Amino acid sequence: MKQIEVNITVPNQTKYLCMIGKIGESLAHTLNNYHGDREELAYHLNLVLTEALSNAICHANACDPTKEVRVSISASDKNLKICVFDQGKGFDIQHLAKMKVNETAEGGRGIQIIFKLMDRVEYLRKGSGNVLEMTKRLH
């Protein structure tokens, strides 16, 4: 049975990163039956949401202010699933995940951080856009 489900749509602007990230933090502190380090989970959810959203806004949606990003978060006792829907052309996520990032490269770490912190990551075509689906086991 689902405990929590959150759906939110924001304009394609980076000023909403903080708000969405904080929803992730709050969620970590309110999950029932989670016995891990809540402070760490809160930081990680804030980070994953921030990275996924900024990727959708700046890359997938190419900073187009007329577009939107939808975020859906659902949490059960066992899993937490985050979906970020963009309206862009998409990209090769496996290539980005496997790409070797030079120690002093300025970019390229966002998707790799998501892969490190989540247990399952997929990027799929959905309607006229795409969805980045990220799942984390809670137990």
Place this chain on the structure above:
Amino acid sequence: MQLNIVEQDEIVKIEVQEERMDAHNSGDLKEQMLQLFDEGKYNLIINLSAVRFVDSSGLGALVSGFKNASAREGSLKLCCLQPQVRSMFELTRLHRVFEIFATIEEAVDSF
């Protein structure tokens, strides 16, 4: 992004007065550092004591400053990281790139 900039001898101390460094505001820090480099100021300390959250864009801005300072035979050093910010440097292995100090005094003394 709110930045407090103080010059001491040949060193510029930049205190980031924000709780978050992310894709929305980290470009401001990058631009400020480029302006300092244009003015011939190549030795920087970034004080992150107020920063509770940093994402890959924030890290990218710091890497940009580090590379630009190094290319001009200067240095960019970090100090006063909160534990979760420190963990981001470890997650991305950037703790091996930057000189990181516990206090601003230690960072100043290292020049």
